[in-house]
Amino acid sequence: MKKLALATLLFAALGLEHGYGYAAAQSDKEVVKADSKAIRYVGRIKRLPDGAVSFDWSGIYLQTLFTGNSIAMNASDTKYNEFNVFIDGKLVRKVDVKGAATTITLADSLGFGQHKLLLQKRTEGMEGRTTIYSFVLDKSAQLFECYDAPKRHIEFVGNSITCGYGTESNDVNLPYNPRVENSYKAFGPILARYFDADYTLISHSGQGAAKNWDDKKPVSDYTMRERFLQLFDEDKEPYKFDQYHPDLVMIGLGTNDYSRDPKPSKEQFLDSYKKIVKSIREKYGNVPVICVAPLGGDAVKEYLKDMVDKAGDSNLHFVALDNSYIDQGQDLGASYHPNYNGHRKMAMSLIPYISKVMKWTMPLRVVE
Known part of the structure; x- marks a missing residue:
């Protein structure tokens, strides 16, 4: 039993290190990798083999539609960057991304239904490079591609x-x-x-x-x-x-x-x-x-x-x-x-x- 417990803790630690700690810890959530086709990134980004997305230029943003009552992201940063979070066209909060991978709540208590997320980087490249590993949704919730991208x-x-x-x-x-x-x-x-x-x-x-x-x-x-x-x-x-x-x-x-x-x-x-x-x-x-x-x-x-x-x-x-x-x-x-x-x-x-x-x-x- 001690060996099993130790192995479980080690697995969880590895998951946190690589950006999947939230998914391992909570099975009642839906986890979608950051490179999902439902997420539209605007700006110069790098898609990584594990499904993560990295970037550092000022103003880079992403858009997606999601169902459910809440949305969070699992992300890390080489330094300390700030992001604007817009839900359904309204600024709801500013979030910080710094250091090792952690799960950051972007919005909650929204009421069930379909919502639009716009996440935009406030700070510039010399403040660090951000890597997003995944987005965390309510159980059975989904991401959908935005249908109204500018031309x-x-x-x-x-x-x-x-x-x-x-x-x-x-x-x-x-x-x-x-x-x-x-x-x-x-x-x-x-x-x-x-x-x-x-x-x-x-x-x-x-x-x-x-x-x-x-x-x-x-x-x-x-x-x-x-x-x-x-x-x-x-x-x-x-x-x-x-x-x-x-x-x-x-x-x-x-x-x-x-x-x-x-x-x-x-x-x-x-x-x-x-x-x-x-x-x-x-x-x-x-x-x-x-x-x-x-x-x-x-x-x-x-x-x-x-x-x-x-x-x-x-x-x-x-x-x-x-x-x-x-x-x-x-x-x-x-x-x-x-x-x-x-x-x-x-x-x-x-x-x-x-x-x-x-x-x-x-x-x-x-x-x-």
């Missing part, structure tokens, strides 16, 4: 602003704190929701096109030039560009390039920027690309406009964010990054130009 997709390439850093803060003096980052409230996802589009954020705080924020030389060795080509933000494994194809790509780089000395020359900046555009063309074809000059980026505005004017590319476009729209008091958050109010203003200023470039009508709806 449009916008990809945003950028830095901390694109990540939504500071959207949960109104304190400009707050030093770096990942807990005030919420990609759902960044201008990119706001724009995508307005135009009924999926979105991906290929973004990382402090990154530039030519130079990163904290570098001591005018041209960094490793910037968004290189990160754009990766499956993971924090790993140099190449991405095959086979999981989705955006209808529009928007580049929001330049703030970090010119925030500190030494700064890149116009030629150095544009050489790196053009390499990013070239990669987009090689991977996505002749997709429309909008080059967005950042807030307060007078030099970048001049450089990018000149580049686009001389490119001879009818699908390469330029627009500049207007700093005069931003109120230094109510529109800025942590470390002088735009807060949610600032991001909404940025999105609203870009909507007419996107509508023009893409020939998408402007629906009568709140920008949020």
Whole structure:
């Protein structure tokens, strides 16, 4: 009997280590592997042989329909990431994923019936890589594929602003704190929701096109030039560009390039920027690309406009964010990054130009 008990404990421990502890412990639940066809992931992900799914880029999200009264997930993280949980279109909670595999309740006490889950990563790749092993449902409950996936997709390439850093803060003096980052409230996802589009954020705080924020030389060795080509933000494994194809790509780089000395020359900046555009063309074809000059980026505005004017590319476009729209008091958050109010203003200023470039009508709806 002692040997049997020891073997049972060992089996349970192995199950917890590999993400299946909840299923082993509770036989009155339905466990569905994370790579189920009923789950729609949006963003760069890696499907693992055991049915798990790993990812780290900011803003990655999944959608599925489920029956029953509750839903949980079994997941781990190399560091500490946060997720928004939406049920039937409403934000119900924020959950944390950190350390070894554990079961995390996403929603409960829902009432039996069919519900829609949207789970979206708030924090960015440098905060860690998340692995989801399975979803846990009530006994006899099931997952079903969503039937209303958007027909449009916008990809945003950028830095901390694109990540939504500071959207949960109104304190400009707050030093770096990942807990005030919420990609759902960044201008990119706001724009995508307005135009009924999926979105991906290929973004990382402090990154530039030519130079990163904290570098001591005018041209960094490793910037968004290189990160754009990766499956993971924090790993140099190449991405095959086979999981989705955006209808529009928007580049929001330049703030970090010119925030500190030494700064890149116009030629150095544009050489790196053009390499990013070239990669987009090689991977996505002749997709429309909008080059967005950042807030307060007078030099970048001049450089990018000149580049686009001389490119001879009818699908390469330029627009500049207007700093005069931003109120230094109510529109800025942590470390002088735009807060949610600032991001909404940025999105609203870009909507007419996107509508023009893409020939998408402007629906009568709140920008949020």
